[in-house]
Amino acid sequence: MDVSITVSDSSANSLYRWLAADPEVSRHATVALGDDREPGGMGGTLEVVNVVLSNAIALSSLLVAVASWRNSRPRPPSVTVEGDGVEIPIEPDET
Incomplete structure (x- = not known):
């Protein structure tokens, strides 16, 4: 299963470093850094972490790792996890 995290x-x-260092994620996934830039495109690019999971069950470990990373940030960014045509936006709390 291919998953993109924007x-x-x-x-x-x-x-990327957080996921690559997580033993549960790295055991069942290949993690790579990429971007969503169109070929020949310029500017305004969001960076993407591409993950190839060995099975669907590993997706839960990936989501827990992403949530842990977001919670460790002083100002959690918006994150979108997309795979198999399903897009899950994760927005920061507005408090």
Whole structure:
């Protein structure tokens, strides 16, 4: 299962390192850093962390790791997790 995680700010490198270091995620997934830029496109690009999961059950570990990473941020960014045509936006709490 291929999953893309889009981060609304420039912290995709941080998320990538967090996921790559998580033993539950790295046991069942391949994590790579990419971007959503169109070929030949310019500017305004959101960075993407691409994840290839070995099975659907590993998705729960991935989501827990993403939530843990967001909770560790002083200002949690918006994150969108997309896979198999399903898009899940995760927005910061407005408090």
